[in-house]
Structure formats: structure tokens, C-alpha cells
Ligand SMILES: Nc1ncnc2c1ncn2[C@@H]1O[C@H](COP(=O)(O)OP(=O)(O)OP(=O)(O)O)[C@@H](O)[C@H]1O
């Protein structure tokens with residue numbers, strides 16, 4: 001059994017994955033850790049503070065995953081993983097995520113792009129296109145134990161941050177930040 005835990009940075013993938021792997025005695029595999037530890041990135045995007053990879057890395061990631069029968073896979077990008085039995089996308093209220101990412105002392109562009117992605121459901125959309133059956137869980141106001149229980153019980157949420165009236169103002173604020181960096 002392979003369980004994929006994906007979602008925007010800061011939603012709790014690492015913590016939830018580690019709890020699940022301990023609980024079920026599954027292996028834990030972090031795609032980003034694998035890329036960094038094996039220096040599989042091709043370049044560093046200093047504007048976004050992220051690493052870039054090319055397609056050849058996807059094969060290496062999946063070769064590694066296919067060696068593991070029972071594993072919890074943590075990845076921001078679901079489409080890096082070829083197959084999994086259960087696909088979870090953790091979601092977090094964008095206002096809460098914004099505050100949490102600010103606490104990480106990340107750069108403004110990186111924060112704004114990630115909060116915007118959460119608002120628009122970019123990762124969930126990627127997961128849906130890649131795997132069809134996915135389970136989204138709103139982690140906002142849920143304890144780690146509740147999140148884990150919902151994953152096990154297949155109790156999924158309908159998440160649509162765009163239906164929140166105040167979200168348009170946040171999107172405008174984020175767009176302003178992002179456009180400041182566009183010409184840099
Ligand atoms: N259910 C929860 N309730 C409250 N805090 C949580 C919960 N789950 C995780 N956290 C906290 O949220 C923060 C982000 O968690 P974590 O590092 O696991 O996120 P992540 O999705 O793995 O981020 P990244 O993509 O950067 O690796 C951590 O400080 C963690 O302790």
C-alpha cells in the first residue's frame with residue numbers, strides 16, 4: 001500500500017506522514033528530501049528559493065518508490081509520483097497558511113505564490129488530473145490525530161476557498177506582491 005500525502009508547503013505533510021508511518025509501520029519517503037540528498041536538481045531559482053528539476057529525475061523518484069511496498073510518500077507535486085493507492089491532498093485555510101508561512105521567514109514572493117496556489121487549489125487540481133480519485137482534507141482547526149483519523153476513514157472535505165467573501169481581497173494583495181517581483 002502506497003499513500004501519497006500532498007499539498008501546498010506548510011499544510012502539515014511531513015508531520016502527518018510521519019505519524020502515519022509510525023502508526024502503520026510503513027516507510028516514509030519525502031520526494032523533496034530525496035531530490036536534495038541525491039543532488040538531483042538542475043538549478044536553483046533564487047527568486048523563488050526553490051530547486052528546479054528535469055524529467056529524468058521523475059524516473060529516479062519512481063524507481064525508488066517502487067522498491068517500497070508499504071510507504072507514506074510526501075510530495076508537494078503529486079504528478080512526480082506514478083502510482084499510489086490512496087491520494088491525500090491536505091488543505092489549509094489561506095489566511096491561516098499565510099500567517100504560518102510568514103512565521104517561517106520565507107521571502108515575500110515565495111509566500112505569496114504558495115498562498116495563491118492554495119487559494120486556487122493548484123495542487124488539488126494537479127492531483128485530480130493525475131490520479132482521478134483523491135481525498136482532500138481541510139486541516140484547519142483539526143488536530144494531527146483528527147487529520148490522521150480522517151485519512152484512515154476516508155473522510156474527505158469539499159474545499160473551495162474562493163467561496164469565502166474575503167478571499168478576493170487577499171488575492172488582490174498577493175497579486176500586488178507577485179507583480180512587484182515580475183520585473184526584477
Ligand atoms: N493538525 C495540525 N495542527 C496544528 N499544527 C500542525 C498540524 N499539522 C502540522 N502542524 C504544524 O504545521 C507546521 C507545518 O507542518 P509540516 O512541516 O509538516 O508541513 P509540510 O506540509 O510538510 O511543509 P513543507 O512542504 O514545507 O515540507 C509545523 O509547524 C507543524 O508542527
Ligand SMILES: [Mg+2]
Nearest residue numbers: 013014015074
Ligand atoms: Mg514537509
